[in-house]
Amino acid sequence: DAAYGMPYASYQLFGNESSYSIRSCDTSRSFFGQANFTSPIMCDEAVRQAIALGIDREGFITTLLNGRGVVASGPFTASMAFGDGSIDGVTYDPERAKQVLENAGWVDADGDGVREKDGQKLTLRWLTYPGRMELPLLAESAQATLGEIGFDVQVNSTANHTDLGAWDVYVSALVTAPTGDPEYFFSATCETGASANYGQYSNPELDGLAEELHASFDPDQRARIAIQMQNLILGDSSYFFASHLTMGIVSKANVTGIEPHPCDYYEITADLDVA
DSSP, X not given: OEEESOXXXXXXXXXXXXXXXXXXXXXXXXXXXXXXXXXXXXXXXXXXXXXXXXXXXXXXXXXXSTTXXXXXXXXXXXXXTTSTTXXXXXXXXXXXXXXXXXXXXXXXXXXXXXXXXXXXXXXXXXXXXXXXXXXXXXXHHHHHHHHHHTOEEEEEEOTTTTSOOSOSEEEEEEESOTTSOSHHHXXXXXXXXXXXXXXXXXXXXXXXXXXXXXXXXXXXXXXXXXXXXXXXXXXXXXXXXXXXXXXXXXXXXTEESOOXXXXXXXXXXXXXXXX
């Protein structure tokens, strides 16, 4: 009667409005990467900045996702008070990325298309997994656009991604606001020692703001703190964000009361019915 999470190419099969309905919503399921601060190359801020500048978010969504996504500036959608539109996001700017690398001493001296510095190639080990169909597609897109900037992007898309091994960026998908609140994303992914802070990012200022966020019960104040925290991690180029999932639910025309939700949960409610 209803299906969620279909391959993007499949939606066109259900265009007959007399037989099917397609309901869509931009959600807080974000596709993002985190830098590995135990990797020497990722400790170079210019490298991290160039990666963030070299992700063609619009092209990824339009070409590879058939438009079923929205460009992400940070972890939260614009529909949330602390989401995109309230923060200083990074946009695709390959020329600026090249200049950032040039200024930091990363140049293609031998003309092979890959930059070097002090004899080290600009090789980026990109770790992801195929469990979300969007992630290998994002890897392919980044491999192309970052390659044009001078990176050698080596993609490892593996179901065994929890055994991370050697990597420079880990790119995953996460529902960042499962209850409509920002705290979960930071406590799980960004705070020092957090369980999903795989790159061992640590910022004392962020940790201090996290304590403030945890102690605050005023929604407006929580939103203000969350905006500050996002601007910190974006300013450090410690995380980059590519897109938010546009969730689609395809159902038979006689199904009512099933609607996608910005938190990417809560579709099954008391309103669900079949005529």
